[in-house]
Amino acid sequence: MNPRLASEIVSLTLEHLWLVLIAIGVAALIAIPAAVALTRRAAIRRWMLGLANILQTVPSLALFGFLLPLPFIGGIGRHTAIIALCLYALLPILRNTLVGVLGVDPAVRESAVAMGMTGNQILWQVELPLAVPAILAGLRIATVTTIGTATVAAAIGAGGLGVFIFRGIATVDTATILAGAVPAAIMALAADEGLEWIEKRLSPA
Amino acid sequence: MQCAVLEIRDLTYRIGERSILREVSLEAREGETVVLLGRSGCGKTTLLKCVNGLLPPASGEIRFQGRTLSEWDPISLRRRIGYVIQDAGLFPHWTVAANIGLVPKLEKWEPGAIAARVDLLLDTVGLPPAQFARRHPHELSGGQKQRVGIARALAAEPPLLLLDEPFAALDPITRYELQRQFVSLLRATASGSGKAALFVTHDVREALLLATRIVLLKDGMIDVMASPGEFLSARTEEARAFLSGLDTPQHESAPGF
Ligand SMILES: Nc1ncnc2c1ncn2[C@@H]1O[C@H](COP(=O)(O)OP(=O)(O)O)[C@@H](O)[C@H]1O
Ligand SMILES: [Mg+2]
Numbered sequence A: 001m002n003p004r005l006a007s008e009i010v011s012l013t014l015e016h017l018w019l020v021l022i023a024i025g026v027a028a029l030i031a032i033p034a035a036v037a038l039t040r041r042a043a044i045r046r047w048m049l050g051l052a053n054i055l056q057t058v059p060s061l062a063l064f065g066f067l068l069p070l071p072f073i074g075g076i077g078r079h080t081a082i083i084a085l086c087l088y089a090l091l092p093i094l095r096n097t098l099v100g101v102l103g104v105d106p107a108v109r110e111s112a113v114a115m116g117m118t119g120n121q122i123l124w125q126v127e128l129p130l131a132v133p134a135i136l137a138g139l140r141i142a143t144v145t146t147i148g149t150a151t152v153a154a155a156i157g158a159g160g161l162g163v164f165i166f167r168g169i170a171t172v173d174t175a176t177i178l179a180g181a182v183p184a185a186i187m188a189l190a191a192d193e194g195l196e197w198i199e200k201r202l203s204p205a
Numbered sequence B: 001m002q003c004a005v006l007e008i009r010d011l012t013y014r015i016g017e018r019s020i021l022r023e024v025s026l027e028a029r030e031g032e033t034v035v036l037l038g039r040s041g042c043g044k045t046t047l048l049k050c051v052n053g054l055l056p057p058a059s060g061e062i063r064f065q066g067r068t069l070s071e072w073d074p075i076s077l078r079r080r081i082g083y084v085i086q087d088a089g090l091f092p093h094w095t096v097a098a099n100i101g102l103v104p105k106l107e108k109w110e111p112g113a114i115a116a117r118v119d120l121l122l123d124t125v126g127l128p129p130a131q132f133a134r135r136h137p138h139e140l141s142g143g144q145k146q147r148v149g150i151a152r153a154l155a156a157e158p159p160l161l162l163l164d165e166p167f168a169a170l171d172p173i174t175r176y177e178l179q180r181q182f183v184s185l186l187r188a189t190a191s192g193s194g195k196a197a198l199f200v201t202h203d204v205r206e207a208l209l210l211a212t213r214i215v216l217l218k219d220g221m222i223d224v225m226a227s228p229g230e231f232l233s234a235r236t237e238e239a240r241a242f243l244s245g246l247d248t249p250q251h252e253s254a255p256g257f
Helices: A003-039 A042-057 A060-067 A078-102 A106-114 A119-156 A162-170 A174-202 B044-051 B074-079 B096-100 B102-106 B111-124 B142-154 B172-189 B204-210 B237-247
Strands: B004-015 B018-029 B033-037 B059-064 B081-084 B160-164 B196-201 B213-218 B221-226
Touching: A003 A042, A003 A078, A003 A119, A003 A162, A003 A174, A042 A078, A060 A078, A060 A119, A078 A119, A106 A119, A119 A162, A119 A174, A162 A174, B004 B044, B004 B196, B018 B033, B018 B044, B018 B059, B018 B196, B018 B221, B033 B044, B033 B204, B044 B059, B044 B160, B044 B196, B074 B081, B081 B142, B096 B102, B096 B111, B096 B142, B102 B111, B111 B142, B142 B160, B142 B172, B172 B204, B196 B204, B204 B237, B213 B237, B221 B237
Parallel strands: B033 B196, B033 B213, B081 B160, B160 B196
Antiparallel strands: B004 B018, B004 B059, B213 B221
């Protein structure tokens, strides 16, 4: 392999990783607290989940396209891609956090109340720790999908491994497509395995 | 005269139109173990939950240490009432030691004092700390979980203990052993300690063994309230139904019982 290609693979892989990490980080910072708030409000929970569901069904290329003409958040470049990736990552994290917190054995929650714990103490010491495996599973699903979706980000000039894929498609060059697809696949597999390992390590019992 | 730790006056609890508890009045004085006896579904757990402030009564009054529940902050009320929940209700992600030390930690005891208290309680309920303190609930048998549940309820030296069928799910031998231990525990802390216990069971033998007073509940109403001696000659239909179980030899009961 020629050294120029090798160094381009490395730099685009890092760029890709960066896109994914920022998108997942921002999505987690929004979705986890939002989910916790929603566990306390059954009425609007259905609504918000429905909204996140709809967002998820918008085809990724279309979502990038919709964001482009918007003032401030739109435009060609990395930030538009990050916003789109972030929107996609919201749902799995939101849903898994909700499932994790709401899935805490009612007997355990009632016993926490009966022992005289406050609402905040129950959230931080009982509900969230018991929801950790579910939250991590949500992060894992979101990360793996985002790694794949992020290849589309090259279409709006955000860089990443999608650059190879689009270039390969344009020049009908399988080797160039593979230079993008293989590192992306490896990254997805590594993220899946790594996060699953952490999930197992942190699971109570 | 010993004063009442707990006083319940005309307590009624409803779900919709249905009365689960009807005009229940009873009190538990210092040193007393009041046993609530009744068939499953008669409202025993509901009564304990009302006392703990988990369920709001439709009418009536509950006083703990002389103050009505509405005068208590629910959080501090619950930290002064030791509650042994049916099926233990331990936190699965915490060690045995952390589970037992929960209320002392909430009450901001010194870590050293909590650790010492936990060790003492583990010894009291017959679980050597060296062996059990660091385990998680899933590494315990049913009987061991119940012991931890009892230790947790006792941890902050509450003036009132609520026990919801703490020995029901156990094998006869373990149950017998725990009943014996519990009797001596109660005797040791009974008089002058300002403490009382409300103990729920559906087992008349257990009631006779542990109670200073028996309250027989039927369909959410008090059917009989009597000392164990008087209860043996109670004449209501429900009391006789329970007492008839005593005549037939019970294979469940432990030898020498
Ligand atoms: N959440 C509930 N909804 C409807 N009925 C209930 C609920 N909880 C308890 N009950 C009813 O209240 C009655 C008393 O229940 P409980 O206090 O648990 O009985 P016990 O502890 O004596 O077995 C039962 O008949 C039960 O069916
Ligand atoms: Mg019950």
